[in-house]
Amino acid sequence: MAAVAxxxxxxxxxxxAWSPDQSMVAFxxxxxxxxIYKLLEDKWEKVHVLQxxxxxxxxxxxxxxxxxxxxVSHDRNSYVWNQEGPEWVPTLVILRLNRAALCVQWSPKxxxxxxxxxxxxxxxxxxxxxxxxxxxxxxxxxHDSSVTSVAWHPNNILLATTSTDGKCRVFSTFIKGVDTRxxxxxSSSDSKFGEQIVQLDLSSSWAFGVKWSPSGNTLAYVGHNxxxxxxxxxxxxxxxxxxxxxxxxxxxxxxxxxxxxxxxGFDCNPMVFAADESGIWSFIRFLGExxxxxxxxxxxxxxxxxxxxxxxxxxxxxxNDTVELSRTEGVVHENCINCIVLLRKEGFxxxxxxxxxxxxxxxxxDLENQEDLFDYL
Numbered sequence: 001m002a003a004v005a006x007x008x009x010x011x012x013x014x015x016x017a018w019s020p021d022q023s024m025v026a027f028x029x030x031x032x033x034x035x036i037y038k039l040l041e042d043k044w045e046k047v048h049v050l051q052x053x054x055x056x057x058x059x060x061x062x063x064x065x066x067x068x069x070x071x072v073s074h075d076r077n078s079y080v081w082n083q084e085g086p087e088w089v090p091t092l093v094i095l096r097l098n099r100a101a102l103c104v105q106w107s108p109k110x111x112x113x114x115x116x117x118x119x120x121x122x123x124x125x126x127x128x129x130x131x132x133x134x135x136x137x138x139x140x141x142x143h144d145s146s147v148t149s150v151a152w153h154p155n156n157i158l159l160a161t162t163s164t165d166g167k168c169r170v171f172s173t174f175i176k177g178v179d180t181r182x183x184x185x186x187s188s189s190d191s192k193f194g195e196q197i198v199q200l201d202l203s204s205s206w207a208f209g210v211k212w213s214p215s216g217n218t219l220a221y222v223g224h225n226x227x228x229x230x231x232x233x234x235x236x237x238x239x240x241x242x243x244x245x246x247x248x249x250x251x252x253x254x255x256x257x258x259x260x261x262x263x264x265g266f267d268c269n270p271m272v273f274a275a276d277e278s279g280i281w282s283f284i285r286f287l288g289e290x291x292x293x294x295x296x297x298x299x300x301x302x303x304x305x306x307x308x309x310x311x312x313x314x315x316x317x318x319x320n321d322t323v324e325l326s327r328t329e330g331v332v333h334e335n336c337i338n339c340i341v342l343l344r345k346e347g348f349x350x351x352x353x354x355x356x357x358x359x360x361x362x363x364x365x366d367l368e369n370q371e372d373l374f375d376y377l
Contacts, residue, residue, distance in 0.1 A: 002270075002287050003332045004352075005364040007044060009037060013356040015339045017062040017069070022343060025354075025362060026050075026069060028057035034071055036088075052079050052090045059104035059115075064344060066110050072101035078115055078125065080134055093134040095123050103149050109156045111178055116147030122161055122171070124193075126178045139171055139194045148208050149252070154216040158197065158234075162207035168200040168221045170234055198238060202229050209252035211261075220261050222250040228263060228273060230281050241281050243273065254340045254353055256367065260376040262287065264337035264355055270365065274376040284373070287365060288331050335359035351377060 010029035017026050024038045024047070034050035034057055053073035062069050069081040069088070078093035078101060095101060099118035106113045115123040115136070120143040123136040144165035151160045159173050172191030173179075191197065203223030210221035219231040226249045232239040250265035261273040261281075270287040335358035343352040343364070351367040367373055 002365045002367060002370055003363050004366045006332055007362045007364075008360055009035070009044070009362055010360040012358050012360050013339070013362065014056065014058060015060050016341065016354070016356040016362055017060045018341060018343065018354070019062055020064045020067055020344075026060055026062060027356060027362065028060060028071075029360070030056065032056060032073065032075075034060060034069070048088055050079075050081060050088055050090070053077060055100075058100065058102050061104050061106050061113065063106045063110045068110075070104050070106065070113050072104045072115050074100035076101060076117075078104065078123075078134075091134060093125050093136065095125070095136050096138065097121070097123070099146075102146060105150050105152060107152045107156050107173075108154055112156075112173065112175070114150040114152065114159055114173070116150045116161060118146040120145060120147070120163075122147055122150065122159070124159070124173045124175065126175060137175065137193060139173075142169060142171070142194075142196055143167075148206065149210045149221070151210045151212055151219075153212050154214070157191075158216075160210045160212065160219055160221070162210045162221050164206040166201065166203040166205055166207055166223070168202070168207055168210055168219070168229070168231075170197040170219070171195065172197060198234055198236070200229070200231060200238070200240070202240060202242060203227065209250060209263075211253050211255055213255045213258050215258060218255075218258070220253050220255065222253055222263060222265070224249045226250075228253065228261075228281075230261075230275075232279070243281055243283065245271070245283050247271070251336065251338050252340050254342055256342070256351065256353065257377050260373065262340060262353065264340045264357075266336045268333040268335060268337060268357070268359075269331050270337070270340075270355065272373065274373070284376075287370075288333075332363050333357045333359055333361060 012030040014028040026036045032053045036048035037044045038047045055074040057073045059072040072078045076097040079090040081088045081090050097117050097119050101115050101117050103116040112126045122139040125136040143163045146164045147161050149162045160170050162168050172195045205224040222228045227244045230241040248266035250263040254262045259275045263271040272284040274284050275281045337355045337357040339356045341354050354364045356362045
């Protein structure tokens, strides 16, 4: 199996992030705290508890070069945490939100970070050296509902967002004095801050988990209608592929390479999607092994099968024991996976990533020994 390590840190985990050297992991155990564990003598031990938020922490990101942690919460606040000696010191970020902050991500150059919120706005936050604080510029009146996910393009300018209005959008976030003209490339070269580059109205339901490919040429995001969307040539005339699958919806996605995407969600098992030589995407397999049932008739409509999964009911002709065995055999997570993070090594991309879910587990996956996936890595 591709899962190489399983750690039960809490009863439930909302989100997690790794330190630059991956010796520490930070996560929210479904409350207003952030717990930091460190690997000491082959054992994970709690070394810090970050306590500043008043409500549930909904997003965490740990910068790879500057070693700073940014957190957002339903209390509408964000903090940037800097390690000073043995302690983590928080700095309040002025978000100017009247609804919960839902997600956060550092930009590739780590001079900005983006915050999605339930106020239908996106905050682009940057550091003001003169006043020694973090301030934000807001992208307003573009979303019709909560912003569920944000993703930075490798050029540090373009930002992709998904929303519960079912749309995926791409914006320019160029800030004078923070970004340089050299970083402006492609269709963003003449765009001002907050200008919408493209709006993708592909999903008939909530949209989640948007990510860019390593080169920034492809965009992927998922819908709550059990579909995943791949977009090439993001701009006025994008090339779009819609891929439907029969399983439960996904919550987040991750590009492992230009031709491979890992999707995680309510099926509790990472799903592998890959593109062939002609650029056509398809579902390959589940990453966690599953035992296929050999007894009982294999019939029933797609609707009845999905309905049975939702309420834990067996397929026609199968006993409860058989269904439970086939559903859980080889599946590491026991509840919805809501976060997937690529594990980097000295700034380079690797074949390892981690997932966390509502079962309180953090699982590390390695694709090194998955021979049938080598062609896509």
